[in-house]
Amino acid sequence: MATSKTGFLGERPVFAQTxxxxxxxxRSRAFYEALGMHFLTRFDFPELSFSLYFFALEKDPTVPDMSAPQTERAKWLWSRPYPTLELTHNWGTEQQAEFAYCNGNTEPGKGYGHIGFLVKxxxxxxxxxxxxxxxxxxKPGPFQDVGEIAFIRDPDDYWIELIQSAPAAES
Structure with a gap:
């Protein structure tokens, strides 16, 4: 039962993934690794013809070997205390020249916006x-009165906001 102290998700939920x-x-793996994200694991679903790739900014020394059973890797992943980026690849799309996903920032289908990273x-x-x-x-520049930002695009044209991090506030 949710309380005003915990909310619907209970105590200390983890924002697990996008x-x-x-x-x-x-191409996507190369891009996100170039950003500085670390590949964690991959889940394959042959009967459904897709794979899931998971990345995080955390460099986790406990990442299981890909030879470990998928069920064990899933149990490990669902115990991570940090957010991950999940990339879903439907097999064969890479061979379709005209195939593209909607990035959520154009009509029709405008809705999803972007992910963002604070950078030094x-x-x-x-x-x-x-x-x-x-x-x-x-290009990098001020945005209203909230600070300096830029936008980059990944191989699927998803928008990624880069935000100039601010010095830590003094307590």
Whole structure:
């Protein structure tokens, strides 16, 4: 039962994941690893022709080997105390030249917006993204009165906001 102290999710829930559908698993994995995310594990569902790839910013020394049974890797993943990015790859989409997912930022289908990362040096991050051949769709600059931001795009054209982190507030 939810209380005003815990909410519907109970005590100390973990924001576990955000999921994006991807066309090409290899291209997406290379991109998210270039951002600094760490590959955790993959779940394959042959009967449904798709795979799930999980990444996190945390470098976790307890990541199970891919040779471990999927059930054991799932049990491990669902015990992580940090958020993950789940990339869902429907097999064969990488071979369809015209295939694309809606990124949620264009009509029809506008709704989903972006994921975001706080970064220590926004300008250097954007330069590194461009140097690696990826798209910076909004150059670093101020946004209203909330700080400096930029937007980059992943291989499936999902928007990723980069936010200049602020110095820690003094207590």
């Amino acid at each position: 999921m994006l559908r991807i066309k090409d698993a290899e 040096d926004l300008h250097a991050s954007c330069e590194a993204v461009e140097k690696a051949g990826y798209k910076v769709s909004r």
